[in-house]
Amino acid sequence: MDSRTLKVELQSYGLRIPDSKNIRRGGAGPTGGIHLRILPDTDANVPVVGDFVKSSPYHLDKINGEDWIFRDEVALVQVELMGNGRFYDHKTSSGIPMQKIGLLHCPTTFATTLLQTCDFWNDERRCQFCGIELTLKDRSTVGFKNAKALVETIQLAKELDGISNIVFTSGVAPDEEKALEKYAEICSEVKEHTGLPIQLQIVPPEDLGWLERLKSSGVDALGVHIETFDPEIFEKITPGKAMIGLDRYIETWREGVRIFGRWAVSTYILVGLGERLETVIDGAEICAEIGVYPFIVPFRPIAGTPMENVKPPKAEVMEYVYSEAAKILSRYDGGSKSGVAGCVSCGECSVLPDFEMLHESKTVKLKKFIKSIPVN
Ligand code: SF4
Numbered sequence: 001m002d003s004r005t006l007k008v009e010l011q012s013y014g015l016r017i018p019d020s021k022n023i024r025r026g027g028a029g030p031t032g033g034i035h036l037r038i039l040p041d042t043d044a045n046v047p048v049v050g051d052f053v054k055s056s057p058y059h060l061d062k063i064n065g066e067d068w069i070f071r072d073e074v075a076l077v078q079v080e081l082m083g084n085g086r087f088y089d090h091k092t093s094s095g096i097p098m099q100k101i102g103l104l105h106c107p108t109t110f111a112t113t114l115l116q117t118c119d120f121w122n123d124e125r126r127c128q129f130c131g132i133e134l135t136l137k138d139r140s141t142v143g144f145k146n147a148k149a150l151v152e153t154i155q156l157a158k159e160l161d162g163i164s165n166i167v168f169t170s171g172v173a174p175d176e177e178k179a180l181e182k183y184a185e186i187c188s189e190v191k192e193h194t195g196l197p198i199q200l201q202i203v204p205p206e207d208l209g210w211l212e213r214l215k216s217s218g219v220d221a222l223g224v225h226i227e228t229f230d231p232e233i234f235e236k237i238t239p240g241k242a243m244i245g246l247d248r249y250i251e252t253w254r255e256g257v258r259i260f261g262r263w264a265v266s267t268y269i270l271v272g273l274g275e276r277l278e279t280v281i282d283g284a285e286i287c288a289e290i291g292v293y294p295f296i297v298p299f300r301p302i303a304g305t306p307m308e309n310v311k312p313p314k315a316e317v318m319e320y321v322y323s324e325a326a327k328i329l330s331r332y333d334g335g336s337k338s339g340v341a342g343c344v345s346c347g348e349c350s351v352l353p354d355f356e357m358l359h360e361s362k363t364v365k366l367k368k369f370i371k372s373i374p375v376n
Helices: 003-013 147-161 176-194 210-216 231-237 239-244 246-260 277-290 315-331 352-372
Strands: 033-038 042-047 058-063 066-071 074-081 103-106 109-115 165-170 198-201 221-223 265-271 292-298
Touching: 003 033, 003 042, 003 058, 003 074, 003 292, 003 315, 003 352, 033 103, 042 103, 058 074, 109 147, 109 176, 147 176, 165 176, 176 198, 176 210, 210 246, 221 246, 231 239, 239 246, 246 265, 246 277, 246 292, 265 277, 265 315, 277 292, 277 315, 292 315, 292 352, 315 352
Parallel strands: 109 165, 165 198, 198 221, 221 265, 265 292
Antiparallel strands: 033 042, 033 074, 058 066, 066 074, 103 109
């Protein structure tokens, strides 16, 4: 089995591991996973917690002290697991453990949720899959991270762990203007003291003038996440975002691309929320036409959310979606290789970048073949 197919299968079915008690189970982004380097040279974040993982054909075990992935008891490939960040052992000058300020989502990306609450989360606007406030309840993070603590933590993560980029996400703030002011201040401080590329993830702001201000505050890339292009699922699963409306997302993406550049703006598209598959492909086309990277990922259930018992989509579904999206991206000559910071530059929660590479190499081979055919 090639590593691309293995990654798709692992993200759909999960990996059983001997001990999952220290795995992050809430917060932003696909949680409940671990980072793996599949030797020799490819990386993935794969789910290891949740009921669906118990029936996975894949498990992790040791052979002569080395970590290997097994399928149905047959050893497939050796892997390396990402250890804890070295900065996790330290505290900020005000005594907060740095692990509560941010985490490594992969060896190169420092990630944190600036505002760990969401105005949508406690009423009917809540996204049904989202676990943003769960990590506040279990006290594994703090509600709002200030610039000083972030600068200290990121500087140390850069020094000790060699991170190369940052992703800041956030819930929806009750006072958007105030929150954006704060984000701009944080990004500016972090950029000044670390120089690292920053991706900021936000909902479409009321005033699009904010995008220019964020850019001049040191933000390099923007994540504005629609999650689904299926109108019914938009209303049912992400009602707060549906109130903002697709048109507003599109306006924000267009303005974002004008300011940050093509492929520096991205959006998550989740597969497995109950959507019609053609809406995922059509959505990828809409994004690519604008110059927005469609970060397609399989839905991953989080315990404690209304969708905790929904399984991720089957691997065959993801294979199909990835290969169609890769074809679309190649027509627009863009994609994950242009990602400067955050989820797109890490890319491990999705296998789309691997399908883009596959498509690219097939096209190159085909072009060479065509050139080698005598015309007469
Ligand atoms: S907007 Fe939706 S996904 Fe984002 S933090 Fe709020 S509830 Fe979660």
